[in-house]
Amino acid sequence: MTQDNPVRLRDVARVAGVSQGTASNVFNRPEIVRQEVRERVEAAAKELGYAGPSLTGRLLRAGKINAIGVATAEPLTYFFEDQWARTMMAAIAAECDKQGAGLSIVSAMNRGRPAWNIQSALVDGLILLCAEEGPALIGQTEKRELPFVALGLEESTIDAPGVGIDNRDGARQAAEHLVALGHRRIAILGIGESWNALWPTPEEVLATPYLTVRDRAEGYWAGLATAGIAAADVPYADTDAERETVWAAMSRLFAAERPPTGVLAMSDRVALFAIEWLKGNGRRVPEDVSVVGFDGIPEGADTLPALTTVQQPFQELAARAVGAILGGEEIAARTVLPLPLVVRGSTGPAPKSEL
Amino acid sequence: MTQDNPVRLRDVARVAGVSQGTASNVFNRPEIVRQEVRERVEAAAKELGYAGPSLTGRLLRAGKINAIGVATAEPLTYFFEDQWARTMMAAIAAECDKQGAGLSIVSAMNRGRPAWNIQSALVDGLILLCAEEGPALIGQTEKRELPFVALGLEESTIDAPGVGIDNRDGARQAAEHLVALGHRRIAILGIGESWNALWPTPEEVLATPYLTVRDRAEGYWAGLATAGIAAADVPYADTDAERETVWAAMSRLFAAERPPTGVLAMSDRVALFAIEWLKGNGRRVPEDVSVVGFDGIPEGADTLPALTTVQQPFQELAARAVGAILGGEEIAARTVLPLPLVVRGSTGPAPKSEL
DNA sequence: GCGCACATTTGAACCGGTTCAAGGAATGTC
DNA sequence: GACATTCCTTGAACCGGTTCAAATGTGCGC
Structure with missing residues (x-):
């Protein structure tokens, strides 16, 4: 049913007899399109089974994904089974809710081996839940040149943006x-x-x-x-x-x-x-x-x-981490909360x- | 530090004195590029601070995101606080780990109002955790023309792909x-x-x-x-x-x-x-x-x-749902497990x- | 010295949209 | 009727890569 549906904006535009630019406007700024044209385009879209602009295409242009990732060196189940992680995640999730951002969870290790996932997660920035493999995790993340914040990092020797506790x-x-x-x-x-x-x-x-x-x-x-x-x-x-x-x-x-x-x-x-x-x-x-x-x-x-x-202070840790990533607030190398x-x-x- | 870095593959290629196609190959199929050239490109990349091919660009071409989303009509914290959801998520996470897929969590409602997130989540398919707002959730999801599976759906009247329990x-x-x-x-x-x-x-x-x-x-x-x-x-x-x-x-x-x-x-x-x-x-x-x-x-x-x-049967529910989305196995409208x-x-x- | 097989590299065509300067038509004004 | 406005629409550039047929170069056998 939801198979490859090679219907593109281009096709909709052609069927509706308008330019692709106008068709794009119908979906993004409908108010600037004359009603009659808008309806024509919408009809064409429905007829062709067009599900709206593809996210990847739009993304390419927009740049922002509006989602943050949380990564750890444990398997994905860690996020739902470990009590500390769960509580921390609930706080992070609350923060994301507030900001209307999405949340991806990423396991940097798969079956004990470093996994590719951290390189390929579609996120605007990463929060690292460092348990034992903190430094390795940070190393992987630095390569991506994305904003990131380390939480729970033990090794004070590592000079990475992070929020810790006293x-x-x-x-x-x-x-x-x-x-x-x-x-x-x-x-x-x-x-x-x-x-x-x-x-x-x-x-x-x-x-x-x-x-x-x-x-x-x-x-x-x-x-x-x-x-x-x-x-x-x-x-x-x-x-x-x-x-x-x-x-x-x-x-x-x-x-x-x-x-x-x-x-x-x-x-x-x-x-x-x-x-x-x-x-x-x-x-x-x-x-x-x-x-x-x-x-x-x-x-x-x-x-x-x-x-x-x-x-x-789960909520404050979360707020600082999410703020740093979405808001772009720089975080001191090692902030420590009481x-x-x-x-x-x-x-x-x-x-x-x-x- | 990680500010807008307008370094593109194109730039790396130019600095290294090769075509963009070759530069692309250095990152994706390094074995087919002559060693000397490869090193030249890598050096150029390092010099320019190029973090590797942008995911969105690649994505556009590839089509597959390799991540599934789990959506619910509750706030994001639900995934970490509700016991049933947590257990279900742990099972889903285990399944994703196995398949090496990423996992995004999505709240379809923000402060009681339908939110845009379900339309904009970058995923290959969605698992719906239906609590009370099942039908609304399904309605939103259908618009996206993505594979999806409903879990815990109560209303047997809705004709959507789903796995339920007896x-x-x-x-x-x-x-x-x-x-x-x-x-x-x-x-x-x-x-x-x-x-x-x-x-x-x-x-x-x-x-x-x-x-x-x-x-x-x-x-x-x-x-x-x-x-x-x-x-x-x-x-x-x-x-x-x-x-x-x-x-x-x-x-x-x-x-x-x-x-x-x-x-x-x-x-x-x-x-x-x-x-x-x-x-x-x-x-x-x-x-x-x-x-x-x-x-x-x-x-x-x-x-x-x-x-x-x-x-x-959390694990089996998860396996079926994830399988249906990543593997494309069709799921009968309403499968019911004992x-x-x-x-x-x-x-x-x-x-x-x-x- | 010639032809051929093989190893690399190139150039151009996509992928699916967004955006914006510029063009055109309809309306209003004097 | 000429001109200014306002409102829509168009076309083309751009986002950042991947891919593949074709071009180039290289080494080798005879």
């Missing part, structure tokens, strides 16, 4: 919040996939390749230091952000003689699994144990108790018995 | 499952936004404008009828799929003298809220109350207990005391 300061606030509530025995739930040590020392933690993890860990330690707690005395358990490893980590942490009363989780997902474990193991949140997450995904606001967390702490129900005063 | 039969299976486990007092949790009656009669339920709700309700009743349970005797509570209304519905249902032992929820989201309520109100799942969801979203498999549900029941931990035998 992980270190956010983590510090989270730790100071627990300290201010009287907590002194506080554990950290890390995110990473390297399992070098069961109880890594601070030095081992800092050896991770993930800058995010390093920054957040350092921020936690800095916050705890204000209460005189040394980094080496803070139990640190690594997880891969799945329920199984989080539960395992919690079991280890709470098997201690004097278990923690506060937990600092490096992501909301981990925090939610931790709360699940606590509830399932007879501890009340926040009466017995307080938990602070990180990221501020919507799911965290929706649970019982609602999660106290370090909120990423992270507010959002206090909700999952944190409370340290149990009295522990004072 | 809601009625899925619901019937869910009901028969509870019946087979010995349940006899079974309640239905509906989804809808019409609050005509607190305890709607079957006739009132069928008056809903949502075909999905009608089909699922009829399926439930048909399944219960096999145990001699009349539709009029099945408590039906409507919700808007938010925690608040689901909890209110559960309160009403379980305030009865002889409360239900089985709950049929028209969506997994509703089912999960229902389980949350049950747990919070001293009922064990599935020992005291069994719950069956509908849709098969991933979150349902991940909770405790895992949710028994009617599984939508829905399997997935039995997990949230259903069990009716409590003995109730037998």
Whole structure:
């Protein structure tokens, strides 16, 4: 039905007995065409089954596509399955809605190999969701000479336009919040996939390749230091952000003689699994144990108790990135936004018995 | 930095001292160009800051864009926030990954008004995620003379290529499952936004404008009828799929003298809220109350207990839709897929005391 | 030295529209 | 009736490439 329909504007014009220029005007500025002619052209179009000017032809002339692309080094499903990506995308999508722009999503890697897609995406600019392969992604993108903005870029060594977040300061606030509530025995739930040590020392933690993890860990330690707690005395358990490893980590942490009363989780997902474990193991949140997450995904606001967390400014990140691409606002090489702490129900005063 | 760079292939060719045709070949079929010439052209390109052939120019010639669009009548955020849409999109994305195709998402409505976007999306074809505005969406799409497939279309009256699911039969299976486990007092949790009656009669339920709700309700009743349970005797509570209304519905249902032992929820989201309520109100799942969801979203498999549900064949829906668009396989006007029941931990035998 | 096969390169014709200066017809004015 | 206006329409240039038949050059065998 919708097969190759070689009807061009030219043909419509010929059938209607007008020049191609006039036919073009019928579709783009109908008000300047005399009504009788306009109707003749429209009739011809209908008769020939002409679906309107081809976008590519128009595009060639116009130059602007009016769509932005979001690229990542993960498969396309990442955009809909990963919680952080999803939340970030919702914010970006809201921004595009506002501006009436289209949104293309692009996977720069296909089955583990760099894919051609980033070179061929029809967009006016790209937002890069950098997880691990940030630098490679940026390299690919630079070739295209399109405006782009990197979000979540870890490597501060790369000099590319990007908007980042102050992980270190956010983590510090989270730790100071627990300290201010009287907590002194506080554990950290890390995110990473390297399992070098069961109880890594601070030095081992800092050896991770993930800058995010390093920054957040350092921020936690800095916050705890204000209460005189040394980094080496803070139990640190690594997880891969799945329920199984989080539960395992919690079991280890709470098997201690004097278990923690506060937990600092490096992501909301981990925090939610931790709360699940606590509830399932007879501890009340926040009466017995307080938990602070990180990221501020919507799911965290929706649970019982609602999660106290370090909120990423998704909407502002999105606004800046989209603005930079559609509006052409230059972005400083590395803009860093502060992270507010959002206090909700999952944190409370340290149990009295522990004072 | 990435400003208007009016460097065209033509310019590169001139600087390199070759014809434009040869320059074109350097980028597209480098193997047929003599090495020395190739290097000369590449050098010229680098010198001029030429980012490679413009996509629009190429496109004009090639015709294929190698991307599909997914459109809906909701704002763009719908794709990342609605659970059904998200799951469907993940499946579609996986399919696109396989085929190496790009993916554009399109909102056909902007602030409640039909938007231009669906006319201007650069795609080879469209998948329509029809929620409520299905017919309008289809109308807009037909104008474009592009291949398209409607998913989730309710109105069987519309004669458009689409893939649907057998809601009625899925619901019937869910009901028969509870019946087979010995349940006899079974309640239905509906989804809808019409609050005509607190305890709607079957006739009132069928008056809903949502075909999905009608089909699922009829399926439930048909399944219960096999145990001699009349539709009029099945408590039906409507919700808007938010925690608040689901909890209110559960309160009403379980305030009865002889409360239900089985709950049929028209969506997994509703089912999960229902389980949350049950747990919070001293009922064990599935020992005291069994719950069956509908849709098969991933979150349902991940909770405790895992949710028994009617599984939508997301992957197959996606495969058919994407195949139809990229592969040009014609799709019958209305293909309907069966829905399997997935039995997990949230259903069990009716409590003995109730037998 | 000649003819032929092969490897490259060229030039021109598209791809499908948009735009704008310039031309022409109808209307209005004096 | 001459001239100025106003309103439409036309024709041609242009957007940035791709493609392919034909032209050019090159090397080789005899």
